[in-house]
Amino acid sequence: MPASADGVVFRDMTLEDVPAVDALEQRLFPADAWPLHMFLSELSQPETRRYLVAESSGEIVGYAGLMCIEPIADVQTIAVVPEFEGRGIGSTLLTRLITEARLRGAADVLLEVRADNPRAQQLYVRFGFEQIHVRRGYYRDGVDALIMRLQLAPEGAPADAAPGHAPAQDHTTEAGQP
Numbered sequence: 001m002p003a004s005a006d007g008v009v010f011r012d013m014t015l016e017d018v019p020a021v022d023a024l025e026q027r028l029f030p031a032d033a034w035p036l037h038m039f040l041s042e043l044s045q046p047e048t049r050r051y052l053v054a055e056s057s058g059e060i061v062g063y064a065g066l067m068c069i070e071p072i073a074d075v076q077t078i079a080v081v082p083e084f085e086g087r088g089i090g091s092t093l094l095t096r097l098i099t100e101a102r103l104r105g106a107a108d109v110l111l112e113v114r115a116d117n118p119r120a121q122q123l124y125v126r127f128g129f130e131q132i133h134v135r136r137g138y139y140r141d142g143v144d145a146l147i148m149r150l151q152l153a154p155e156g157a158p159a160d161a162a163p164g165h166a167p168a169q170d171h172t173t174e175a176g177q178p
Contacts, residue, residue, distance in 0.1 A: 006056075006087060010096065013051035013063060015043060020060045021053065028079050031141045042067075042076065050100045054080070054089045064093035066100055073101035075111035090123055098127065101152065108149050115144040124148050
């Protein structure tokens, strides 16, 4: 995968990346961090999963994952380290997950986002996601989860008319996990 203008490289997550991703997960989401074995399990299911990392100078600065069981895709996780927010990394990761969902035949992309994470919510709204439900007390610390959905355009519809088409000038990222 090509590098962005500021040298960030986007590529598929590998098993060798899991320790670094796990360390970021623990740092970024101390109350809700996935255990290490969940990343290993997710990577062992390529027929229904796709995980990506963003690297800068050889260090992982973001990651994201998608599960797709047709006709539904679910953003499992997306995160960018605070030092790299505002550089378009979250937008690029989300764009690639949505593209993967389309390639796998998904009609809808779902995700959960913390009710107290407006930055992530704004990112998702810009991509065409709409809130469809609230899961009360979903997170370990009692915060609600907002369930959001992006309906993908049917095959043959112009890409720029499809929900989820982000404007080219969108360079904002999010710092939180859905």
